[in-house]
Amino acid sequence: MEKVDFIKLCQDSAKANNHELSAKLLPSARQYLLEHGLGKLPVIWLETNDSGDNNIAFMNTTYPYLNQVFRDMIDLLYSNTFMAAQGTDALQLLEDTMNHYQGKFTLVVEGAVPAKDGGLYNVIARTKKGPLTALDAVVRLGEAAQYVVAIGTCASFGGASSAAPNVTGSVGISQVLKRQVINVSGCPVNPDWFVGTLAHLLMYGPPEVDELNRPKLFYGATVHRHCQRRSYFDNKEYAKQLGDIECMFSQGCSGPRTGSDCPYRQWINHVSWPVKVNTPCIGCTNRDFPDGSAPFFSPLPQKTTSHKQQPDMGKERP
Amino acid sequence: MQKILFSPVTRLSGLLSVELSVDQGTITEADVSATMFRGFEYIMRNHHVTDAVYLTQRICGICSMAHGAVASYLLDQLYDNDINENAQ
Structure with missing residues (x-):
């Protein structure tokens, strides 16, 4: 499959609730790997300061389903959530994987990295030599990885973990790594965005990204642009309260400043999304979520303007 | 007396x-430590009370x-x- 067709397929998959994506993606991924003498994508998945929502969202993936992702696309070598090994065996696996796949594995980080107090607010594992902090692990693995993917808004930009007053000093992982990080933001992430990014990495390398280092094929347009209630907005018909069918701009919707394809891709097997169930978009893919979207029910001009200062975010540092 | 350190405990969300x-x-003796801290109690302060609906959902996925x-x-x-029951 050509790259152009792949991107088109990813963007179209939401329109039709059928098996088209997995029916085409999986055989073509397999064929591509065979032709190029490649194996599955080796992945190390670290969980840091987060709520575990992104791995739950990832488990919701349909077309391809979770077992198909594991069987045909990725080789998940370490994951706090999914792996059977535990204790020192798990840590040994992490060490062996890092040495064996040096420069070849993909690091997936779920959650922000607390940078304050030596990173002690998040300890991946306790060892006889002392605590292995998320900060240590992300920096060490991030330097040895081929690709680094931040899954969720916490890992991408700090997200809810770094909300004011941010007592743990949490930051997105691009802040602690001197290399390109592909941000797949969302709170939680839509499984299609993440699996699509993995598939892109597997077959064509890093996807084209926007100014926040997010794949353009998923975050290119605003929620507002494709919203089903857009015509109400254009006619200046606003909801007087939650539950009304008009545009929820008046109820605090962040759609106009939020890049994502929620309106047509939708969630949970492409069934529904916030606006469809009468709650406004809270802008969860944004760099300044949640502080920049609060108060959630106040219209955009009245929201908190003290957005987080992260000037070098999203830029590849020398 | 023997000490056994069992870490990380896997197949769970979060760290243990x-x-x-x-x-x-x-x-x-058994010391169990959840080695993650975000300070949600501090985050919730200074927010409008209605923000709780969306913000507290981020405590656990x-x-x-x-x-x-x-x-x-x-x-x-x-708000009294x-x-x-249906509407709830």
Whole structure:
């Protein structure tokens, strides 16, 4: 499959609730790997300061389903959530994987990295030599990885973990790594965005990204642009309260400043999304979520303007 | 007296470590530590009370529904809303 067709397929998959994506993606991924003498994508998945929502969202993936992702696309070598090994065996696996796949594995980080107090607010594992902090692990693995993917808004930009007053000093992982990080933001992430990014990495390398280092094929347009209630907005018909069918701009919707394809891709097997169930978009893919979207029910001009200062975010540092 | 450090405990969301003290085959002490801190209690301060519905859902990705629902019930009590069972 050509790259152009792949991107088109990813963007179209939401329109039709059928098996088209997995029916085409999986055989073509397999064929591509065979032709190029490649194996599955080796992945190390670290969980840091987060709520575990992104791995739950990832488990919701349909077309391809979770077992198909594991069987045909990725080789998940370490994951706090999914792996059977535990204790020192798990840590040994992490060490062996890092040495064996040096420069070849993909690091997936779920959650922000607390940078304050030596990173002690998040300890991946306790060892006889002392605590292995998320900060240590992300920096060490991030330097040895081929690709680094931040899954969720916490890992991408700090997200809810770094909300004011941010007592743990949490930051997105691009802040602690001197290399390109592909941000797949969302709170939680839509499984299609993440699996699509993995598939892109597997077959064509890093996807084209926007100014926040997010794949353009998923975050290119605003929620507002494709919203089903857009015509109400254009006619200046606003909801007087939650539950009304008009545009929820008046109820605090962040759609106009939020890049994502929620309106047509939708969630949970492409069934529904916030606006469809009468709650406004809270802008969860944004760099300044949640502080920049609060108060959630106040219209955009009245929201908190003290957005987080992260000037070098999203830029590849020398 | 023997000390056993069991970390990380896997197949769960979040991070967990267990340290056991064993004396002649009997566990005398078990220290369980959830080695993650975000300070949600601090984050919730200075927010408008209605933000609780969405913000508390970010505490846990598994039981986010429970946090959101309880926050909604609390708001109903605070605002003295009389909502019938269907609407809830």
